[in-house]
Amino acid sequence: MWKSVVAGAVLLCSATAVSQEITADDVIRKAMDNYRGLTSHGQMSMTIHRQDWQREMAMNTWTEGDKRTLVRVTAPAKDAGNGTLSVDGNMWTYSPKVNRVIKVPASMMSQNWMGSDFSNKDVSKDTDIIDQYQHQLVGNYEQDGHHVFVIQSIPHEEAAVVWGKEVLHIRDDWVILEHQFWDQDDTRVKTLRTLEIREMDGRNVATVIRMGKEDATDEWTEVRTTLVDFDIELPENLFTLSNLRNPR
Amino acid sequence: MNLTWRLAWRNLWRHSRRTWLTVGAMVFCNVLLIFLISLQLGSYQMMIDNSLAAYTGHVQIQHRGYLEQQRMRQSIPEISALADELRTTLGQGDVAARGMAFALASSRERSFGVLLSGVQASYEPGVSTFPGLIRQGRYLNPGDSEHIVVGAVLAQNLKVGLGDEITFIGSGRDGSFAAGVAVVVGILESGMEEIDRSVAQVPLAWFQQMFSMGEGGHAVVVRLPGLEQVPAALATAWTLVEKSPDLVVHDWDAMQPGLRQAIASDMASGWFMYAVLIILVAFSVLNTQLMSVLERTREFGVMLALGMRPVQLARLIGMETLLMSGLGMALGVALGSVLTWYLSVAGFAYPGMEELGAKFNMPGRMYPEVSLLSLLWGPAVVFLGGLLAAVYPALRLLRLVPVAAMRAA
Numbered sequence: 001m002w003k004s005v006v007a008g009a010v011l012l013c014s015a016t017a018v019s020q021e022i023t024a025d026d027v028i029r030k031a032m033d034n035y036r037g038l039t040s041h042g043q044m045s046m047t048i049h050r051q052d053w054q055r056e057m058a059m060n061t062w063t064e065g066d067k068r069t070l071v072r073v074t075a076p077a078k079d080a081g082n083g084t085l086s087v088d089g090n091m092w093t094y095s096p097k098v099n100r101v102i103k104v105p106a107s108m109m110s111q112n113w114m115g116s117d118f119s120n121k122d123v124s125k126d127t128d129i130i131d132q133y134q135h136q137l138v139g140n141y142e143q144d145g146h147h148v149f150v151i152q153s154i155p156h157e158e159a160a161v162v163w164g165k166e167v168l169h170i171r172d173d174w175v176i177l178e179h180q181f182w183d184q185d186d187t188r189v190k191t192l193r194t195l196e197i198r199e200m201d202g203r204n205v206a207t208v209i210r211m212g213k214e215d216a217t218d219e220w221t222e223v224r225t226t227l228v229d230f231d232i233e234l235p236e237n238l239f240t241l242s243n244l245r246n247p248r
Numbered sequence: 249m250n251l252t253w254r255l256a257w258r259n260l261w262r263h264s265r266r267t268w269l270t271v272g273a274m275v276f277c278n279v280l281l282i283f284l285i286s287l288q289l290g291s292y293q294m295m296i297d298n299s300l301a302a303y304t305g306h307v308q309i310q311h312r313g314y315l316e317q318q319r320m321r322q323s324i325p326e327i328s329a330l331a332d333e334l335r336t337t338l339g340q341g342d343v344a345a346r347g348m349a350f351a352l353a354s355s356r357e358r359s360f361g362v363l364l365s366g367v368q369a370s371y372e373p374g375v376s377t378f379p380g381l382i383r384q385g386r387y388l389n390p391g392d393s394e395h396i397v398v399g400a401v402l403a404q405n406l407k408v409g410l411g412d413e414i415t416f417i418g419s420g421r422d423g424s425f426a427a428g429v430a431v432v433v434g435i436l437e438s439g440m441e442e443i444d445r446s447v448a449q450v451p452l453a454w455f456q457q458m459f460s461m462g463e464g465g466h467a468v469v470v471r472l473p474g475l476e477q478v479p480a481a482l483a484t485a486w487t488l489v490e491k492s493p494d495l496v497v498h499d500w501d502a503m504q505p506g507l508r509q510a511i512a513s514d515m516a517s518g519w520f521m522y523a524v525l526i527i528l529v530a531f532s533v534l535n536t537q538l539m540s541v542l543e544r545t546r547e548f549g550v551m552l553a554l555g556m557r558p559v560q561l562a563r564l565i566g567m568e569t570l571l572m573s574g575l576g577m578a579l580g581v582a583l584g585s586v587l588t589w590y591l592s593v594a595g596f597a598y599p600g601m602e603e604l605g606a607k608f609n610m611p612g613r614m615y616p617e618v619s620l621l622s623l624l625w626g627p628a629v630v631f632l633g634g635l636l637a638a639v640y641p642a643l644r645l646l647r648l649v650p651v652a653a654m655r656a657a
Contacts, residue, residue, distance in 0.1 A: 073425070078425075082425045095425055097427040100354070104359065107360075114419055114425060
């Protein structure tokens, strides 16, 4: 019995030791850097699952720094060419059917993106969470030989955020295992779970992630990353409206 | 007529002026109640009709669950055919098919989220007052395709005028990207901010094509001549959708539950006023009967001495009140029905109401509802209140002692 108490104490000490070395802000920062890199280019497929139907699409994504993201749909043929550009918290969407670029108003950022369970804000992969939230390390555990940090992020008073809090489980190789979204009544609304992690371009990447609403278990959206390159040279005009309209 | 009734009747007319005054109070109260209740019920009828005529209609066929969740996929296949079938089967009222989708509307300068409706240009004016509220341009014509009618506030927000383009982006029924460009042909102004901010109507066929709806839509809307036809129309619609288990029929109460609640709360405040009126009349009856008992104390003493039982005396007072209240009710109902019947035919308008009605594409006069309920409810309560008021004077008689009563002043 003493053994287990001692072991527990040691474990506790080591846990606090680790958490003292690194702050919650650092963990979030590193996790964001890990999945965005300085620049990145990825190919992914998205599966939207509903009770009575399912739909798949494929897309290319590019990111640069914290605030620039471009998503372009490549399949199915009916939707190919549709794109979404996000720069500094602003978002535009382009559709070849009407050959027009439309700015997505701020009031629509929490609306779903093209019928999926991801919001426009989720798709812009904005790193607002870094500076608009107060982060706190609320726990940690071991999993598959990795240390996992549990971080609770509460938005600042003045932040324009719909969530009451977000809880992230981040592994010590900076892969986000779970990202929970809680509303202001402290109920969990949706959760982004990592289902598969693989090494790609020298980093561990969450290759299969699934966003699911808490109140409807048969409705989810899965994003499968088939290819990703980090820290590559991107054309200068990639994140511009004219490129959104006329891709080169 | 037996003796006691004759006695009661004659007693009433020993003070004809007093009796007439009390009866007059009852008649006045009854006429007022009949008029107010009929007007109130009539105005509810109008309130319901006006609210439903705006857009919702009396009855709608929808996909099961669409009312609560409003999901794109909860649609009705072959909706125009279903609407045609219902139109023929009903034989009265108007029927139109609609599709609804949430989309991002964008002009050159601004973007807003809107609920876009696909409507049948030839049938929509029958089920909704919106088409009659166009202030600039025109409503959709059956031949239109990439054309749109928007509310004035929405037009202002988007900074578009007649002939300008609005771009829409949303998701189709199959989850695909939906996009389209429509030219503004009409601007609708109802004066109600909420409506003017949200109305965006395009032809159903174009809507179906843009949102990959096939021949589908989301609601078959029925507008009937009046609320009385609702149950029959509901039944007819149900028989039509019997073969498709996914479809349901909703009546107006299910679609606009707030309407009945608003009426119930208004009704409650109305009844409070009526109660005050009825209590005042009851006190006037109490006053009359108490006076007539007190002034006849000596007479009652004599009658007791002659062998009449106190219970018979009390019954006498009861009969007098019954006769008086009955007279008040008969005259009140007669006068009240003539008045409200006239108004229900000729209509009734507050100053300025007709202009208001013209502006909102609504009827300019209101018609009190003449029904057994509106005619008899008020007078019946006044009648009962009068009888109740006679209980105290009658009870006093039970304790009357003959000798003391005869000596009373």
